[in-house]
Amino acid sequence: MKRTTLAFILALFAAVPALAAGRGTLRVDYYHTGNDKSEWFSLDQVVLEPLPWPGNLAKNVDTTNLGKYFFEVADLETGAVLYSRGFASIYGEWETTGEARSMNRTFSESLRFPAVEKKARVTIRKRDARNAFKDVWTFELDPADKFIVRGVPAPNAGPLIKLHEAGDPARKLDVLVLGDGYTAAERGKFERDARRLLKVFFSTSPFKDREQDINVWGLAPPAAQSGISRPSGKVHRRSPLGTTYDTFDSERYVLTTENKALREIASNAPYELIEILTNTSTYGGGGIFNLYATVAADTAWAAYIFVHEFGHHMAGLADEYYTSDVAYLPATDRVEPWEPNVSALLDGALKWKDLVRPGTALPTPWPKEVYESDTKQRQERRRAIRAANRPESEMNALFREEMLRDTALLNAPPHGGVVGAFEGANYEAKGFYRPQSDCIMFTRDDVPFCAVCRRTIETILDLYTR
Numbered sequence: 260m261k262r263t264t265l266a267f268i269l270a271l272f273a274a275v276p277a278l279a280a281g282r283g284t285l286r287v288d289y290y291h292t293g294n295d296k297s298e299w300f301s302l303d304q305v306v307l308e309p310l311p312w313p314g315n316l317a318k319n320v321d322t323t324n325l326g327k328y329f330f331e332v333a334d335l336e337t338g339a340v341l342y343s344r345g346f347a348s349i350y351g352e353w354e355t356t357g358e359a360r361s362m363n364r365t366f367s368e369s370l371r372f373p374a375v376e377k378k379a380r381v382t383i384r385k386r387d388a389r390n391a392f393k394d395v396w397t398f399e400l401d402p403a404d405k406f407i408v409r410g411v412p413a414p415n416a417g418p419l420i421k422l423h424e425a426g427d428p429a430r431k432l433d434v435l436v437l438g439d440g441y442t443a444a445e446r447g448k449f450e451r452d453a454r455r456l457l458k459v460f461f462s463t464s465p466f467k468d469r470e471q472d473i474n475v476w477g478l479a480p481p482a483a484q485s486g487i488s489r490p491s492g493k494v495h496r497r498s499p500l501g502t503t504y505d506t507f508d509s510e511r512y513v514l515t516t517e518n519k520a521l522r523e524i525a526s527n528a529p530y531e532l533i534e535i536l537t538n539t540s541t542y543g544g545g546g547i548f549n550l551y552a553t554v555a556a557d558t559a560w561a562a563y564i565f566v567h568e569f570g571h572h573m574a575g576l577a578d579e580y581y582t583s584d585v586a587y588l589p590a591t592d593r594v595e596p597w598e599p600n601v602s603a604l605l606d607g608a609l610k611w612k613d614l615v616r617p618g619t620a621l622p623t624p625w626p627k628e629v630y631e632s633d634t635k636q637r638q639e640r641r642r643a644i645r646a647a648n649r650p651e652s653e654m655n656a657l658f659r660e661e662m663l664r665d666t667a668l669l670n671a672p673p674h675g676g677v678v679g680a681f682e683g684a685n686y687e688a689k690g691f692y693r694p695q696s697d698c699i700m701f702t703r704d705d706v707p708f709c710a711v712c713r714r715t716i717e718t719i720l721d722l723y724t725r
Contacts (some may be wrong), residue, residue: 282316283374284308285407286526287381287400288519291350291366295359298350300383300396303367303519306408312373313428313529318722319343319373325575325597326548327351328385329392330370335378335399342372346549347575349516351385356507367518375402390594413526416499417446420477422453423461423470428529431474432723435530438479439500439515440487440538449479452536452556459562460569463699465713465720472724476528487513487537492648499524502537502553506545510645513543513553521551531723532573534565541651542658546571559655563703570700570708574715577601579684579693579701582634593690599715600700601685602692611694611711614678623679625696626668631688633668637661658703666704669697678710 288303319342321329326345333340350366353359370381379400384392425431436457438449453475461470480499488496488503491510501517504510515521515535525533533551537543542560546552546568554564570576577598595603595610602609609621637657644653669675674696684693684701693701698709708716 282312284310284312284526285372285374285400285402286522287370288522289368289370289396291348291368292363293350293354293359294363295354298354298395302398304408305400305404305406306411307374308371308526309411309413310526310529313433314373314531315429315723316373321345321722323718323722325599327597328383330381330383332372332375332400333380333382334375335380341375341379344372344549345575347547348550349514349547352547353507358507366516369518369522375400377402386597388592388594390597414480414523416478416480416524416527417443419528420450420453420479421475422450422457422477423473423475425471425474428474430724431472432531432720433529434473434475434532434534435525435528436475436477436534436536437500437521437525438477438536438538439502440482440485440496440498441479442483442485443481445485445538446479446481448538449536450477452538452561453477456536456554456556456561456565460566463566464707465717469717469720469724472720474529476530478524478527480524482538486539489539489541492541500535502535504539504541504543511541511543512545513537513555514545514547515551515553532569534569534572542654544568548572548575558651560658560703563699567699570712570716574712574719575599576700576712576715577685579698581683581686581688581691582631582638589687596685596691598685600694600698600709600711602680603690604680604692609680609692611678611714614694614710614714615680616678619677619679621680622682622692623674623677623696625674625681627683630665630668633664634661662703662705665697665702666706669702669704670706 286306286308290301290303292299320340321344327347329345331340331343348368381398381400382394383396385395387393436453441449461467482498484496486496487498490505500521501515502513504513506512506514535551535553536556539555540557541555542558544554544564552568552572554561554568575598577600593603595605640657678694680692681696682692685691694711695709697704697706700712
């Protein structure tokens with residue numbers, strides 16, 4: 260069992276030449292308010308976090324064009340871009356729900372970037388109706404501002420655990436695994452859960468091929484009670500990170516809106532990405548690009564959920580499924596999605612055309628009607644199990660049955676393993692297309708990421724490591 264202290268981390272960073280000048284980590288906490296038609300931003304606080312910037316300072320500019328939002332930090336005097344990243348947000352999802360049509364809501368969000376030495380301009384951009392980025396909020400940042408919070412230690416979250424050490428944080432992708440709903444007595448369980456799920460993670464391509472490019476750290480802030488909130492089951496907890504089931508009234512969607520609590524606890528570790536393990540057994544998870552991913556550690560499907568949701572968080576991958584219940588309303592206009600693994604195939608344009616073999620039909624035929632008929636029956640059975648509050652074992656049995664049928668149907672010749680344009684993706688049965696008939700982002704089958712998803716993950720790994 261390897262554990263490390265804050266002092267060790269600071270010593271490790273001090274040895275990195277790129278950070279010899281003591282480049283710190285700035286965090287801008289702000290509020291994001293609005294509805295389905297309008298949105299507003301307001302500054303909360305600027306924090307100099309206790310640890311140095313963990314990233315590669317030679318790769319500060321994001322050119323991937325991913326994310327519903329994008330932020331940029333530029334030198335105020337020269338306009339030179341100092342740092343940029345694409346991202347998505349809980350607000351960005353909520354505004355597409357029915358609730359956003361009838362009320363305003365406010366969400367706490369954060370931007371993190373290397374500390375600036377001179378005055379800078381911070382700009383957030385959002386995609387418009389045609390998916391082009393437009394400025395939505397800009398403010399000036401003075402690093403000498405006396406109101407920047409400095410020298411405040413991070414809240415105690417227990418020992419920092421080295422779950423997988425590949426090398427210098429400045430040249431690796433640093434992933435922080437956080438536990439929520441684990442009591443102090445269950446810290447050992449958290450570490451066992453994390454190592455169990457990471458074993459599956461590092462056996463999945465392309466992560467297994469890039470294992471030496473990834474550091475993984477672990478923290479388990481002690482909870483007063485085991486577990487997290489699940490309002491649909493009348494379970495309520497005040498867990499350290501505030502994760503909860505039933506986000507957007509979707510019973511399996513697990514997120515936290517307690518952003519500042521999350522960020523304060525996470526500041527105990529070097530990180531670029533966050534995976535939250537909840538100490539629960541009911542099926543659930545979630546993932547938002549460049550925010551965090553979650554997984555119920557004790558569900559029978561935890562390994563699949565971990566990898567699937569990490570795909571959302573790390574690479575901005577879209578859900579390729581379209582038959583499950585979701586809270587989001589369908590788009591009124593059909594535009595090409597920004598997500599790399601779904602396409603509207605407008606005017607025959609396909610973003611992964613270079614991976615399609617000559618002669619492959621576009622759209623690509625697959626047994627869509629059979630799949631939809633089978634899935635409709637299973638969805639009805641799933642709703643009945645939840646409505647009757649039946650044991651989780653019954654839901655797991657249904658999922659295993661589903662996995663066997665879908666694996667056989669979706670991976671059989673002539674469509675199995677073929678890269679093309681398969682209709683049905685992005686929560687809609689028609690008008691959106693996925694790259695292959697099956698993928699981790701489509702089903703719970705024992706299949707890998709499709710070729711397009713793997714390539715995108717590699718691109719993000721390169722952004723942080725090479």
